Amino acid sequence: MLYRQSQKIFSIIIFSVLLTAFILFPLPAQAAERLQETGEKIVVVIDPGHGGENRGTIENNHEEKFMTMVTAQAMYEELCLYDNIEVYLTRTADIDMSIEDRVQYAAEKEADFLFSLHYNASESHALFGTEVWVSAFAPYNGYGYQFGYEFLTAMREKGLFVRGIKTRLNDKGTDYYGINRYAVDLGIPSVIVEHCHVDEERDEGYCATDEQLVEFGRADATAVAKYFGLKSSSLGVDYSSHQLTDASSSSVLPITLKDDTEPDICQITIKEADYENGLLSLIVNAADYDSPLLYYDYSLDGGVTYSRREVWPDCDALTGAYSDTFTLNLQIPSGTKPTVAVRAYNMFDLFLESNYYQSPEAFAAKTEIPASSENTETDSNEQENQINKKDLAESVLSENVAEEQEVSLLTFLEICLVIVILIFIILLVSQLIAYHSKKRHRLQRRNDAGSRRDQHR
Ligand SMILES: [Zn+2]
CATH class of the missing domain: 3.40.630.40 (Zn-dependent exopeptidases)
Incomplete structure (x- = not known):
């Protein structure tokens, strides 16, 4: 009896461990x-x-x-x-x-x-x-x-x-x-x-x-x-x-499968605005139910001009994966009051433009304008270079944030799952032990009663 019980417990534990392992470490592409x-x-x-x-x-x-x-x-x-x-x-x-x-x-x-x-x-x-x-x-x-x-x-x-x-x-x-x-x-x-x-x-x-x-x-x-x-x-x-x-x-x-419709969702919401340092963080929420999102770009002037296209965080055209939420960190030019929009592009280069986020106030001037500029051409080139570098930093930043968020959420869910499984196992084992000891007591009492009856005879 005890042997059968422990066998049952053992198989439940094995099953739980396998289930946990399967969820934590999914199988690679076949x-x-x-x-x-x-x-x-x-x-x-x-x-x-x-x-x-x-x-x-x-x-x-x-x-x-x-x-x-x-x-x-x-x-x-x-x-x-x-x-x-x-x-x-x-x-x-x-x-x-x-x-x-x-x-x-x-x-x-x-x-x-x-x-x-x-x-x-x-x-x-x-x-x-x-x-x-x-x-x-x-x-x-x-x-x-x-x-x-x-x-x-x-x-x-x-x-x-x-x-x-x-x-x-x-x-x-x-x-x-x-x-x-x-x-x-x-x-x-x-x-x-x-x-x-x-x-x-x-x-x-x-x-x-x-x-x-x-x-x-x-x-x-x-x-x-x-x-x-x-x-x-x-x-x-x-x-x-x-x-x-x-x-x-x-x-x-x-x-x-072909996809000839634009993405289904693209929304932006404000996360944080640092007017003094010219930093604006937005949460981008987007989805396409037919093909993965591969690029995004953004506008600071209400959709008139757009940034160059950036890789959509965590997208993989071979598996169809992409992040449906990420934080976009933008450097806002000093003295401007931006109207921001983001466009999400799917695997077939069709896009959906988000709602507009209108900044309630202007971002402060961060640096003074140089007193003199003799060679304007070089200056504008330098500015362009700086903007490009900034763009690169932004895209790297936004990807990192998205990745971190996803990793921490995944870790949290994994921990939750492990805790639930452990609680389940503990409950089960304690139930079995309780059942078993109750049974033993009953058996003991019956035996005692039997021996007492024997004495009466
Ligand atoms: Zn060709």
Whole structure:
């Protein structure tokens, strides 16, 4: 009896410990096999985007059709060093080539995968980061997702901001991007790789020289090698047991779903105003129910002008995570009475503007204006530099605050859970002990009564 009781208690304790461990240390993203089945030999077709009249992005002395060629050649050379692979380029010269012809070429080569290489730029010049466009349709979205995860993880390690693995549909409900649309028609897995944005300061440093474009090509090749589990004796690497990320329909679909609506919530509330030191803290509350929030920017002049775009605290386009609340610390220019607004941007660059916070009073002048300024150009440059540094400090500050808040809340919840479980165990054990001792007393009394009856007889 006692043995069975202690067995019960023991199993409850084990269960509680396991439950606590599971909540405190959630399992990492599941590793899985490659969804795509292939023959022994892998055939890869690399497509250097654009060419000829179609120059692609032309920004900051960059011309996309040449950049993609440098990267594609490097990817080609690196991939050729692997065993059991055939590699082809859709074009090797600066020529016009239709999207249909590129996919047709891949079909003729019986390609296992078509990789279309690109460099990005945005109309607003505000975007930065790297992304992969995949077909929206199974099983190609799963293949694209498993490759995209390998590629983007490497890009994140390099320091680039990850914009995600995305899909986009046209009015007819098929893939918006021609490469993916035609490739699906011909049954060829494909992706569009947008390495980074050539027109934004935070990305430009990654693609300024030919050596950097070659580095991208090598990284592309490594991601392909990991995706197909390739081996290279000359490089001394073996990815044959490399595990890919899980791309079952339940994990892929929420991430590769398109989102054509702006975020659902974006609100700001005042937390603290230090008028003397020109510091304003706001709480930003935002959510998008379809895709994660990736950037924010803010206005101090009632939405007329906005800051440069900053990374949304704790966002991860690969898992869909982001903080729905964070503290934004702003340095307010002296002598101004700001009207603040914040815009939240989702994974598809759609934004929602917050309510306006109108400061009730002006922030005090913090520093005196220099008495003389001979070289106005240098001064304005310096000012700009200072503002940039300030922006950077602000964004770092706001991220830290958000992170701290989230960590402390999580720790608090974890402690609460542990306490609840402990109380539960203590209550249970004391109940069992009480029950057991009561039973023993009853048994004792019965025995005593029995022996007394015996005496009477
Ligand atoms: Zn392009």
